[in-house]
Amino acid sequence: MIIERVDLYHLRMPLVSAFETSFGRIQSRHCLLLVVRSGDLLGYGECAADRLPGYSYETTGTAWHILAEFIVPMILGKDLSNPADIHRFTAHVRGHPLAKAGLELALWDLFGKLEGRALVEMLGGQRRQVEVGVSVGLQASPQRLVHVVGDYLDQGYRRIKIKIKPGRDVKDALAVRRAFPDIRLQVDANSAYTLETAVRLKPMDDLGLLLIEQPLAEDDLWDHSRLQAELSTPVCLDESILSARHARQALEMGACRVINIKPGRVGGLSQAVEIHDLCSSRGVPVWCGGMLETGVGRAANLALASLPGFSLPGDISASDRYYKEDITYQRFVLNPDSTITVPSGPGLGVNIDPAALKSYTLNRLTLPG
Ligand code: OSB
Ligand code: MG
16 A cells, blocks of 8 residues: 555643643643545554653654654655554664654554454454553642542542652552552552662552552663562563563563553554563563553554453543543543443544644644645
8 A cells, every 4th residue: 555645743632630740740742643645545643752751752843853854754655565564664763663653553544444444353452342440640649649549430440550759659659558448559650760769669569559660760671670579569661661672671681570561652553562472472461551642542552452461451541531622533431340442443443523633733744745
């Protein structure tokens, strides 16, 4: 299939409530929407880079640059036979997985529509509903956190993740655990500790947590292996795992016992499936992380999370946890059993609301120009 045209949109989506992590607080989520065209068919993809380089060095600005100047020109006019083909054409673009993943996703949507197949089927997904949880940002106080967590539990979420940082860790987690002794609870530090400061996390071991996510620096597999040796709670890696090779090395080193798979962070769904397969073959549980996606990225995460190795609930909450209005007509809702239904239409199975898209667009570029 020949890619004739690619449109980039820089979006700013207001969040229903501010989201705070160890690297910062945001009121609006920036991202890029990619639209690829072949004949009459359009494929949509989301690049999950944010405005600030807090989670990743990539930003909406760097992704725009690398896509417009390098990646998109490398595939325009090329005949692709599957979505992962873009990695052949862009093999000499170092890094920038979030940018590559956005384009790969648009191609999955395009090929799905061409073949009349849903993404879940193309990836080998096996569930119609996937178990989900909610990721709760840092709050003003532990009491406030308990209140916010209680609200999400009332809405039906059965797995809670709380964000932590030095000074806001054991007390916060203990307050939630005391208020809700039986819930499935996990924490995410987004790299806020060093091996030295992580001694503060030792008491977490007594809270019956599912996992402790990314306590140390993203480029530090080795110290994660030393920390994991000190903890009985599984360490889960997010930022550190950018490829199947990293995943294998982390597991061989004992740097983690669980992996958070985000299609964006690992350069796309094809590599996400590879990591899933590797972990499945070694009996390592994985779950699907989130990046506050719009309906476009959310649809993809749901399809991915339906693969059999995703044995822990994903950070794939209902649309209303993030946005009052989305760029897709489809809104994802929480079923009473803390699951969300995987879309079943061709490709991503979502349709773009042009008026909503227009109202959140800050900048747009058509290639070739
Ligand atoms: O570390 O998992 C993370 C959001 C943006 C960037 C990084 C992370 C997150 C979340 C939110 O935790 C997950 C979601 O609900 O989309
Ligand atoms: Mg994380």
